[in-house]
Amino acid sequence: MVRVAADLQLDRTTYESLYRTMVLIRKFEEMVQDLFERGHVHGTTHLYSGQEAVAVGVASVLGPQDRVAATYRGHGHALALGVPPQQLLDEMLGRKTGICGGRAGSMNVIDLEHRLIGCFGIVGGSIAAATGAGLALKGTGNVAVAYFGDGTTNHGYFFECLNFAKVLELPVVYVCENNLYGEFTPWEDVTAGRIEARPEAFELPVQRADGNDLFAVRDAAARALDHARSGNGPAFLEVMTYRYVGHSRSDPGKYRKPGELDAWRKRDPLLIGRQALRERYDASDEDVDRIVESARVELVAAREAGLAAPFPEPGPVDEFKPA
C-alpha cells in the first residue's frame, strides 16, 4: 500500500480549521444533551463526545465525490463533512429548517450535498449502505466510507458485506470505531478473537490507529482511501477511541472500569489537538482559546435561532426528490 505522510501536508490554517471542527462537535454534543434534557430534542440521542478525531481525521482526506455512511452516533460525522451546524441543530430540534426538514431527528440524518448518504439506527446499516455505494462508485476513482462500532463486527452485515466488497473489489473503506463498548457491554466479552483478524480473513488490508490523535487517523485513512481509490478493493481501519458519555440519553455509564474514564480524558482528542497546535504550529494558548471561543459563539447563535425556527407542517412528508 502506498504510504502517504498526510501529516506533513497540513499547514497551520488547515489544521486550525480541523481542530475547530473537533471543538464544534464537542460543544454541539453538549448542547444537544442539554436541549434533550430540557425536552427540546425528542426521541433519543447518541453522542460522539470523545471520538471527534476519527470523523474529522477521516473527513480531512476525503475527496469531493466520496460518500459516507454513519450510524445513530452520527452528529460528529455530519459536522466533519461540512453539514452546517445550524441546519443540523434545527434537525435535532425537529424544525422545518433542519437538514432533513425536521423529519429525521438525531439518528437518521442524510445530506447528499455533503456526501452523507445516511446515518443508520440499525446496527450494521451503515456497512450495507456504504458497500452498496461502493458498487455504484466502482471504477470512478471515488470511495465509500462506512463508520461503525466494535459491537457491529459481530453482526451479519459485517461479514456479508466485507466478503461481497472483496469479491467484487469495491472501493470501500470500513472504519471501525472501537470505543470499547457496545451499549453497556465491554467488546471483549462478546467478541471472539481480534477484530482485525476478521477483515484479514477476507484479505482486506488492515490498519490500527490511535483514534484520539487526528494525525494518526488522517495518516491511516489516507492510506486506506488511496488503496481503495486506486482500484485495489476495500480496506479496513480499526481506530481505538472512547466515548465520554453514556451509550444514549440517560445512561450513566456505571459499567465503566474504575479509572478508565480519567485515563482516557488524559488522552482527550481536543487536548492532543491543543498540544499539536502549540508544538507543531507554535500557537499560543490564547490562539487556541480564540478558536474554542469562536466555535462557542457560533453555537450560542445557532441555539437561539434553532429554538425560534418553525416546526414542519403536520401531515405527509413532502415528495422525496433524490439528488
Ligand SMILES: Cc1ncc(C[n+]2csc(CCOP(=O)(O)OP(=O)(O)O)c2C)c(N)n1
Ligand atoms: C440490528 C440492531 N440490533 C440491535 C440494535 C440495538 N443497538 C443499538 S446500538 C447497539 C450497540 C452497538 O455498539 P457498537 O457497534 O460498538 O457502536 P457504538 O454504539 O459503541 O458506537 C445496539 C446493540 C440495533 N439498533 N440494531
Ligand SMILES: [Mg+2]
Ligand atoms: Mg462501541
